[in-house]
Structures are given as C-alpha cells and as structure tokens.
Amino acid sequence: MAGFDGLPDKRWSLRGTTEEGDEAWVIRAISRKLYRCPSCHGDIEIGSEHVVVQYIFRLGGTEHHHWHRRCAEEGLIGELSQVQRVPASESSPSRLQDRGRYPSGRRRHR
Numbered sequence: 205m206a207g208f209d210g211l212p213d214k215r216w217s218l219r220g221t222t223e224e225g226d227e228a229w230v231i232r233a234i235s236r237k238l239y240r241c242p243s244c245h246g247d248i249e250i251g252s253e254h255v256v257v258q259y260i261f262r263l264g265g266t267e268h269h270h271w272h273r274r275c276a277e278e279g280l281i282g283e284l285s286q287v288q289r290v291p292a293s294e295s296s297p298s299r300l301q302d303r304g305r306y307p308s309g310r311r312r313h314r
C-alpha cells in the first residue's frame with residue numbers, strides 16, 4: 205500500500221472498506237494491557253505502540269482487534285479498498301461506536 209507509510213500515527217488514522225463492504229478503521233494506540241495479535245498470535249506488550257482495527261459493519265455493530273503494526277501493514281491494510289487517511293479526531297472510540305449504531309444505509313453522511 206503506497207502512500208501510507210508510517211500511518212496510522214497520532215494525527216491520522218486510516219479508513220478502508222473490506223471485501224464484505226464493511227468499514228475498517230486502523231487507529232494508532234498504546235496498549236494498556238497485554239493483547240494477542242490475531243494475525244501472528246504473538247503478544248503485544250503493555251505500553252507498546254500498535255494499531256487497533258475497528259470494524260463497523262454494514263448491517264450495524266462494531267468489533268475491534270489489537271494488531272501489531274507490522275502485521276496490519278502486511279496482512280490487512282493491503283486487502284482493504286478505498287483506503288484513505290482521516291484525522292485521528294474522527295476515529296475516537298465513542299464516535300465509531302456511534303457510527304456502528306445503525307446500518308450504513310441509514311447512517312448520516314458527513
């Protein structure tokens with residue numbers, strides 16, 4: 205994926221679309237507890253920089269996972285379509301939860 209090296213970072217998150225048509229937001233995070241990366245099944249140590257992948261389903265609802273940045277770059281971001289960078293302020297957990305409350309057809313467009 206060209207053009208997104210080093211992203212997401214503090215200022216920018218990424219948003220793309222999965223094959224199923226769901227939104228996938230990729231957001232920089234610092235871990236506050238031990239997480240297990242769904243890609244390599246390795247630990248993400250407390251206090252380490254990593255990425256949160258937050259899905260917002262077309263039919264409503266959300267789900268998120270913690271990934272190593274490198275695993276997300278190699279195994280996830282490249283499979284998304286329409287990837288664009290979005291200000292990190294738009295990807296706060298509360299905003300994304302809110303966005304997942306309704307099916308995408310009924311979502312307010314911004």
Ligand SMILES: [Zn+2]
Nearest residue numbers: 241244272275
């Ligand atoms: Zn990993």
